[in-house]
Amino acid sequence: MNKALLLGVAAVFLGACASERVVLLPSGDGAPGAVVVRDQAGEIRLDQPYAALKRTLDSNRVYQSSPQEVSERYGQALAVQPPRPSAYILHFESGGNVLTAESQAALEVIRKEVAERPASEVLVIGHTDRVGSADGNARLSLKRAELIRDVLVDSGVDAGKLETVGRGESDPLVPTADEVDEPRNRRVEINVR
Amino acid sequence: MIRSHWALAGAAAVSILASSPLWAEQAGMVKVSKGAVSIEREGRKLAAGVGTPVQVADRVRTGPDGSVGVTLRDNTLLSAGPNSLIVIDRFAYDSVTQEGKISVGVRKGTLAVASGRIAKRTPESVDFHTPTSILGVRGTEFVIEVEGDGDE
Numbered sequence: 001m002n003k004a005l006l007l008g009v010a011a012v013f014l015g016a017c018a019s020e021r022v023v024l025l026p027s028g029d030g031a032p033g034a035v036v037v038r039d040q041a042g043e044i045r046l047d048q049p050y051a052a053l054k055r056t057l058d059s060n061r062v063y064q065s066s067p068q069e070v071s072e073r074y075g076q077a078l079a080v081q082p083p084r085p086s087a088y089i090l091h092f093e094s095g096g097n098v099l100t101a102e103s104q105a106a107l108e109v110i111r112k113e114v115a116e117r118p119a120s121e122v123l124v125i126g127h128t129d130r131v132g133s134a135d136g137n138a139r140l141s142l143k144r145a146e147l148i149r150d151v152l153v154d155s156g157v158d159a160g161k162l163e164t165v166g167r168g169e170s171d172p173l174v175p176t177a178d179e180v181d182e183p184r185n186r187r188v189e190i191n192v193r
Numbered sequence: 194m195i196r197s198h199w200a201l202a203g204a205a206a207v208s209i210l211a212s213s214p215l216w217a218e219q220a221g222m223v224k225v226s227k228g229a230v231s232i233e234r235e236g237r238k239l240a241a242g243v244g245t246p247v248q249v250a251d252r253v254r255t256g257p258d259g260s261v262g263v264t265l266r267d268n269t270l271l272s273a274g275p276n277s278l279i280v281i282d283r284f285a286y287d288s289v290t291q292e293g294k295i296s297v298g299v300r301k302g303t304l305a306v307a308s309g310r311i312a313k314r315t316p317e318s319v320d321f322h323t324p325t326s327i328l329g330v331r332g333t334e335f336v337i338e339v340e341g342d343g344d345e
Contacts, residue, residue: 033333
């Protein structure tokens, strides 16, 4: 579609219909966020909580929205926002595939959460430290993930909910030089969504 | 090993061998569904109850009493209010490398978004669009509203 045509279509659309609106919300984890809205005229950046943009045929109006307006206009959408995914990290005793006692206990919490969440899905991610070859670590990390998957399945989690991946040494919790023995990086991460 | 791309290549190869076919086209899953909610896929209309997979190219529609919450595979949370039409134009996510792409259209109604892993890692790979604008995301939460009766 060429630009003039796109502009024409946009004008017809906004002419025929009312308006569009975007409101930036405070982020769940408190990290600063922003939304950049682009149209044929340029771009507008919203980077403060409740900063809002209302677009109609011939105007872009930036204004400060409020929790009240958001709740009135978007309350029904926000009310069905899925539960936030949660993440757990399980650690292994050194030199093997035996979970630490703490991590063993965490498994029970995870099993319960998987059972209680609606239509839960679980991503099991294995990681290694940087001792040994990258290829070998990729395989080892997947083995660790599969081991935990099997433990979860044995404890009653539906195997169809589980996906396993191995990230090898590529995604360390604590970055190190090569060949460093770092227990905190020998782990399995479990993401429940 | 020193070069991390070998780690990624190795991990990716292993994951292709290991992963189940389920993940190939699936973008996400319906986690919350109230009232009339449907997914239009290849000309068919499916009821979209809790646990329904959401695929690329799906059109998710809510009725006057409908609302729906979907979690995408990269942990992006999408939720739409009544009288909405949301289209999953593109979605790809490699859970080994955490790379991917998202493009979601809001044709009408309301959509709340809490962005996920892809937006965190490569925000330039994520966009949301309305009939007249494109939204780029910088790791964040926001709401979009398109008033009118656009149906396509």
